[in-house]
Structure formats: structure tokens, C-alpha cells
Amino acid sequence: MSCPRLSEAFSDTPALDFAAHRASCSECHQARQAYEAVAAGASAAPVSPDAPALRALAHAARAELAAHPVARRWWLDAVALVAACAGTFACAAVMMPWSHSQHRSSAAGVAVAVAWAAVMLAAGALAVAPLALRWRQLLLPLAGLAALATLWGASQLDLGRPLWSGVGCAAIELALAAAPLAVALWALTRFAFEPLRALAAGLAAASAGLLAQHLHCPNGGLNHLVLFHLGPVALVSVLAPLVRRGMTSRSHAP
Amino acid sequence: MKPDGPLLRTDAELVSDEALMERFCAGDTAAFDVLFVRHAPAVRGYLGQLLKSAQTADDLTQQTFLSLVRSRGRFIAGHRFKPWLYAIATNAARDALRRGHTESLTDDGALPDSPAEPAPESDRGLKRQVLAALHQLPLAQREAIFMHRFEGLSFADIAQAAGVPESTVKVRAHRGYQRLRELLQGLWEETK
Numbered sequence: 001m002s003c004p005r006l007s008e009a010f011s012d013t014p015a016l017d018f019a020a021h022r023a024s025c026s027e028c029h030q031a032r033q034a035y036e037a038v039a040a041g042a043s044a045a046p047v048s049p050d051a052p053a054l055r056a057l058a059h060a061a062r063a064e065l066a067a068h069p070v071a072r073r074w075w076l077d078a079v080a081l082v083a084a085c086a087g088t089f090a091c092a093a094v095m096m097p098w099s100h101s102q103h104r105s106s107a108a109g110v111a112v113a114v115a116w117a118a119v120m121l122a123a124g125a126l127a128v129a130p131l132a133l134r135w136r137q138l139l140l141p142l143a144g145l146a147a148l149a150t151l152w153g154a155s156q157l158d159l160g161r162p163l164w165s166g167v168g169c170a171a172i173e174l175a176l177a178a179a180p181l182a183v184a185l186w187a188l189t190r191f192a193f194e195p196l197r198a199l200a201a202g203l204a205a206a207s208a209g210l211l212a213q214h215l216h217c218p219n220g221g222l223n224h225l226v227l228f229h230l231g232p233v234a235l236v237s238v239l240a241p242l243v244r245r246g247m248t249s250r251s252h253a254p
Numbered sequence: 255m256k257p258d259g260p261l262l263r264t265d266a267e268l269v270s271d272e273a274l275m276e277r278f279c280a281g282d283t284a285a286f287d288v289l290f291v292r293h294a295p296a297v298r299g300y301l302g303q304l305l306k307s308a309q310t311a312d313d314l315t316q317q318t319f320l321s322l323v324r325s326r327g328r329f330i331a332g333h334r335f336k337p338w339l340y341a342i343a344t345n346a347a348r349d350a351l352r353r354g355h356t357e358s359l360t361d362d363g364a365l366p367d368s369p370a371e372p373a374p375e376s377d378r379g380l381k382r383q384v385l386a387a388l389h390q391l392p393l394a395q396r397e398a399i400f401m402h403r404f405e406g407l408s409f410a411d412i413a414q415a416a417g418v419p420e421s422t423v424k425v426r427a428h429r430g431y432q433r434l435r436e437l438l439q440g441l442w443e444e445t446k
Contacts, residue, residue, distance in 0.1 A: 010431040031435045037384040038403045038434070057298070057312060058290050061319040065286065071279050071327040130328045133417050191325055192345035194417065252317060252345035253325030254338070254417055 003027045010035050074130055077187040081201065082124040084183040085208040088176055089120070092212035099218040101155060102225075108153035113214055115146040120207035127200035128187055130254065136196045143203055143237075147230050150214075151222060158221025166228035169217050173232040176209035181236060188244050192252045195241040202240025206233040271335035279326050290319060293336075296405060297343050303400055304347050306389055314350060318343045334414070337407065341415040344397055351393065387437040395430030398423055 005021055008014040009031035022029045103109035119142055126136050184201035191197075210233050217229070269277075269285075271292070277285035297318055302311035321342045329338060388396060394416075401407045401415065409427070413420040 006432075007428065009435075010428055030439055031431070034384070034435045034438045035431055037438070038388070038399060038431075054294055054298075057294060057315050058287075058319055060316050061286070061290070061323045064320055064323045065283060068324075069281065069283075071281075073327045130330055132414075191328060192342075193349070249345075249349060251321040251325040252342045252349060253321050253328050254341045254345065 006031055074128060077128040077190060078125045081128060081180070081184050081187055081204060082121055084180040085120050085124050085204050088180050089208040089211045092176055092209075093215055096212065096216040098215050101157060101159070101218040102214070102220040103153055104155045104220075105153075109214075112146070112149050112153040113211065115149045116207050116211045116214065119143050119146045120204050120211060123200045123204035123207065124184075127184060127197050127204060128190075130191075133196065136200055139196075139200050139203060143233075147233075150225055150230060154222055154225055155220030156222055158219055158224055161219060163223060163227070166219065166224045169213055169219070169224070169228040170232045173206070173209035173213050173229065174236065176212055177205040177232070177236050180208050181205035181240065185240070185244055185247065189247050189250050192249055192254055193244055193247075194254075195245075198241035198244035199237050201244075202237040203233065205240070206236035209233075272332075275326070275329055275335045276331055279329060279331075286323070289322075289335075293339060294319065297339065300340070300400060300405055301343055301347055303385070303388075303404060304344075304393075304396060305350070310350060314343065314346045317346045321346065334411065337411040337414040340401060340405065340407065340411075341417065344401075344415060348393070383438060384434070387434050390437055391430050391433055395426045395433065398427040399430045399434070402427055 003025050005018070005025070006028055008018050009022075009028050014032075018028075018032075022032055100106065100109060103112070119139070122142060123139050126139060129135070181202060184205055185198075188198055188201055210229055213229055219225075269288070271289065274285040274289050278289065294315060298311050298315040301314045301318075302308055305311060305314070318339070322339065325342075329335070388399065391399070397416065398412055401412045402409065407415065409420050409423045412423045412427075416423060
């Protein structure tokens with residue numbers, strides 16, 4: 001059974017009486033010896049190259065600086081991504097006829113549209129914003145709420161069509177997500193790969209397609225909505241990190 | 255925002271990393287030179303210790319500062335510079351490991367034909383034992399310990415660099431030290 005004071009051996013500021021305890025506890029003594037030895041190990045670190053060799057390591061950075069003397073602000077990528085998503089939705093909304101039979105009421109239809117518009121905008125911005133991880137983690141419950149709202153706002157009228165006829169809806173949604181997803185993945189290569197960022201980008205791209213289908217598709221059946229409206233969103237959101245993982249990052253900045 | 259004026263050599267020693275980064279983002283290239291001179295040796299040492307390869311450390315040090323230049327628009331004014339820099343270096347190392355772009359060279363600079371043999375007994379000191387044991391730790395624990403004990407970053411800074419909560423960093427470091435103790439204890443018992 002380990003000594004109850006063992007954790008103090010790995011602390012930068014152990015209790016004042018720890019030194020006395022250490023003298024009588026071989027376990028804590030060895031643990032503290034290992035902890036202090038790590039610092040000693042630092043002095044065995046590889047010797048840095050001499051000054052000329054070190055300066056040579058900055059060559060690529062200086063060349064990049066000469067080629068691009070003005071810093072590119074991160075929000076430009078956020079604007080590009082959000083614009084791609086919103087533009088795709090706007091084009092589809094104008095080109096495809098609208099239908100309201102999917103929704104239980106006009107108010108429900110508007111509420112669900114607002115929910116997915118919020119998801120699209122938030123996911124697009126958070127995919128590229130240099131913010132802490134906890135902000136991107138908020139997207140998952142937000143998307144979950146939008147999905148629940150979609151089912152709550154459904155008319156549950158499937159118009160007597162066979163279930164497989166919904167494949168067309170999924171195909172349209174995936175096709176609409178393609179362009180904003182391409183923009184998103186290109187933007188994501190400007191910094192280090194992070195799965196949740198790529199998922200957010202996929203969510204933003206897919207939301208554009210779902211939002212268009214929300215206005216266009218007359219089928220309010222729950223099975224249809226889950227499989228052929230929400231399903232493609234989940235698919236694109238999962239695929240985006242897998243695709244991004246295989247792409248080369250142009251920068252390793254977070 | 256334009257810099258107040260040219261960065262004099264005496265001024266450089268007094269200006270904080272954050273102020274230098276702000277100047278650099280505003281277009282003062284001399285500020286980048288100061289940051290490079292100030293941090294490149296430590297970053298290279300960190301990468302060399304993390305990956306146990308001098309050539310890879312050189313390559314990744316280049317990539318780290320290249321990424322710093324390319325992504326200087328992503329640095330948020332008011333945030334600390336050093337954790338951000340080490341986040342870049344750590345991401346570069348993880349990416350290299352993920353893609354298998356790391357090599358370990360023999361002492362004369364050649365690629366090994368076979369896995370490296372352990373150092374002979376006569377060469378083993380505590381320092382080598384510790385470094386060998388550190389390299390047996392999982393990458394996340396190794397990163398936490400190297401940044402904490404070798405680079406002097408606080409757990410809050412390491413959390414910012416690693417992109418995880420501070421509690422996660424503390425758990426990683428604690429588990430790393432405990433594993434280190436187990437590895438070293440085994441070594442010490444063998445040599446008795």
C-alpha cells in the first residue's frame with residue numbers, strides 16, 4: 001500500500017515537514033529523488049546548435065515574412081466560411097420552391113429555422129476562431145437542441161411516400177454541403193488539426209443544406225427527418241475530421 | 255497600430271514577449287528577431303527532448319517559427335506568448351509523430367539499421383536513466399513533464415498550450431511522475 005503522502009513528492013511546494021518525512025520513508029524518498037532528477041536531466045539536454053546554425057533555422061520564417069509582410073487576421077477565414085454557408089443556403093432558398101407541410105405550424109417552422117441558422121453561424125465562426133476548447137464544446141449541445149427542435153416542430157405527415165424516397169433529400173443536402181465544406185477544410189489547414197474544429201466546420205457546412213431542406217421538403221414524417229435530414233448532418237460532421245486529418249497543415253498554430 | 259520606433263538592442267532585453275508579439279503583429283520585423291533569439295534555443299531543446307532526435311528537432315523548430323509567422327494573425331493580444339509558442343511546437347511534434355516523420359540518428363549522424371541498443375552500464379548515470387525513463391511515458395504525460403520541469407511553464411500555461419483543462423494537465427503530470435518513479439525504481443533495484 002502506497003504512502004499517503006506520496007503525492008507531495010511530486011509537488012513543487014511540499015509541506016514543510018516533508019523533508020523530515022522523506023528521511024524516514026523510502027517510497028517518498030525515491031519518488032522525490034525521481035522528481036528532482038527530472039530537473040537534473042534537463043542539464044543533459046541536447047546542446048543547441050551554434051549561432052549561425054540557429055540563425056539558419058529562421059530562414060524559412062524570414063522568407064515567409066518577406067513574402068507576406070501583413071498578418072492575415074483570423075476572422076477573415078471565419079467570414080469566408082460563414083459567407084460560404086450562408087451563400088449556399090441563400091441560393092438554394094431562392095432556387096427551390098418552399099413548402100410548409102413539414103412543420104406543425106408557421107411559428108414552429110420559424111423557430112427551427114432560427115435554431116439551425118444559429119448552429120450554422122456559431123459552428124462556422126467557432127471552427128476557426130482562436131478560442132479555448134470549451135467554446136467549441138458548446139456546439140454539441142447546441143446542435144442537439146436544434147435536432148430536437150426539428151423533431152418537435154415536425155408535422156409528422158409523411159404524405160404516404162415510401163421511406164426510401166427520402167434518399168433524394170439526403171442527396172440534395174449533401175450536395176449543398178459540398179461547397180461550404182470545401183471552403184471550411186481549406187480554411188482549417190491554416191492552423192493545427194483539431195478534431196472538434198473539423199467537426200464544427202462539417203456541422204456548419206451541413207447546416208446550410210439542412211436549412212434549405214427545412215424550407216423546401218414537404219415531408220414531415222419523423223423517420224424521414226431523422227434519416228434524411230438529420231442523418232446527413234451527422235455524417236458530414238463525422239467525415240470532416242477524418243478528411244481534415246489526412247490534409248497537410250500549413251501552420252501548427254492552435 | 256504602428257510600433258513606437260525601431261527596437262534598440264538595449265530595449266529588446268526589457269520588452270516582454272507579449273509586447274514584442276504585439277509589435278510583430280503590427281509589422282515590426284525586428285520584434286520577430288528578438289523573439290527568435292530569445293526562444294529558439296529552448297524550443298529546439300524541448301523538441302529534441304520530446305522526440306529524441308536532433309535532426310527532427312531542427313526541422314520542427316523551423317516549422318514552429320514558420321507557423322508563428324504564418325499565423326501571427328491568430329495571436330490574441332493580452333494572451334501569454336510562451337504557452338502559445340509551445341502549443342505550436344507541441345502541435346508540430348504531434349503532427350510529425352502522427353505522420354511517422356521522426357528519425358533517430360546514431361552518434362555519427364547515420365540512420366540506424368536496427369533499433370538502438372541500450373547504453374552500456376558504465377555510461378548510465380541518473381540523468382540518462384531519467385531521460386530514458388521519460389521517453390517511455392505516453393506522449394501527453396511526457397509533454398506535461400517536459401513543459402513543467404524543463405521549460406518552467408505553470409500548469410495553467412501548459413493547459414493553454416495543450417488545449418485541455420488545467421485539471422487534465424495536473425492528472426497527466428502526476429501520472430507521469432508516478433510512472434517515472436516506477437520505472438526508475440525498477441532500474442535501481444536491478445542495479446543493486
